[in-house]
Amino acid sequence: MTTAKPDFWRSSGFHLLQPDARGWLRVTPDFLRAYLARPEMRPVEESCRAEHALHGALLDNPVRPVGEADVSALADEDVQHNYRVVLRFRDLLIEHGTLEAAYLAIVTSGRGDVPVLFVEQLVHAILRNVLSGCTDPMRLRAAELFFRQQNVSLDSGRVMLADEEVVEMYAQTGGMGGLGQLLVESMTPMRQVELDVLDDDNKSLYWDRSDRFDTVIDFRFTQPGVDAFARVMEAWIAHFLEVRTRIQPMQAIHDEHWSWHIGLDAGATEILNALYEGEDVGPDDLQRILGLFRMEIRDDRAVVASMRGKPIYLGLAMTPDGKLRMKPQNLLTNLPFSEGA
Structure with missing residues (x-):
């Protein structure tokens, strides 16, 4: 009886992609739809009729051509900007066919019109593919350095790396979400929340929380x-x-x-x-x-x-x-x- 390998990084969008014969990730309609589901792309009740129509048409066919006239017809200028950014990225993905080819095109051309966040998301998905057979959580945590900024703490000779976004979130809310924010604003003391430092004894805890990016890695030599x-x-x-x-x-x-x-x-x-x-x-x-x-x-x-x-x-x-x-x-x-x- 074989044991199924734990899944990880569901947030990468890897499950929406398909590997080609080379092992690179082909762009799929469902992967493109994920960008249409971003908060800044979803229409709200007050959105104009043209925005609702364009968003619905793209959900039906994420690769449909969209002209400048379609974007300019949107009433909100911020929404126009968001569409231009996402559609430019979408067209790049479609042009190159795979995430890897698109990533190489971005980093070798020096083009600055792709948001850093989108580039990091490409790296996230590509590494999920690269590490599909990985059974070592320590390696997966180390791979987070490729696509998530780290906060460095030099403590008693140790070199501790923690996810910068998570550290900032804990600093603001104590890890308690909206309740924590209210406590901060009311100057109510909160218990200190410490992140788990991965080691050979506890590293299996990574599997259940890989998408939380809330573990710490010791980056000292020999570790x-x-x-x-x-x-x-x-x-x-x-x-x-x-x-x-x-x-x-x-x-x-x-x-x-x-x-x-x-x-x-x-x-x-x-x-x-x-x-x-x-x-x-x-x-x-x-x-x-x-x-x-x-x-x-x-x-x-x-x-x-x-x-x-x-x-x-x-x-x-x-x-x-x-x-x-x-x-x-x-x-x-x-x-x-x-x-x-």
Whole structure:
């Protein structure tokens, strides 16, 4: 008798998508309808007749052409703006056919007309696909760094990562929703709510609350969370580029022949660039580095000749105010690949 694998990340929309022969996620009408169900897209009682008609027509056929005249006919200018944003994103998805192809088009073109939230939602769904066979909750929690901003706490030598949105929610309501907000406004003391820190003993609790994003991961060197993050990076690269890599956490870079590095966020890029150039980096900036990794690309033929057999160093850093905003696209766009690889 086989045990069914636990489901996770239902909020990703993965169940609305269909993998193609390559394993990439085909855009479906139901996935597009999910964007029409967003609060800013749903008509309200006061909405004009044209808005009700357009929304209903798109629900019936999410890929139907919509012209500027259709949008301009909407009475509310804010609603017009929302439709333009969502329809532009919809057209991008339809044009490229899969979430992966659309994501690559966004991150390689540098186009800034796609909301960050929509890009993060693509990453969320794609990683749900990439990690479908995963049975390690620690790896799933580490994967949240790819699409959800983290709040960093350096406590007694530990590096604790908690979801920024969840931390903010608890700060405002104590995790008690509307009641908590009322208590805050009335200055009523509330009990302190602590988030669970995942470890090897309790990590199974993740399955029932994967869509709450309310667990904490210890990101210190040698901790399971760091290794789990490395495994997710390997899977991410393999899924998009069909290239095998080996990524290992490390504490420092000691390499006289340091040739290539990739910052996994803006801060890490800046710090690694300075170190590579031999510039002095202050202790405050060095402390911002949360993780260093050594990558080896196993498929030599994919790499430029000058980098074959050489490691690539990866860095992850927090902002000066203790936030972590990973850029997973850097793992796909900044590798030293040869022409045609």
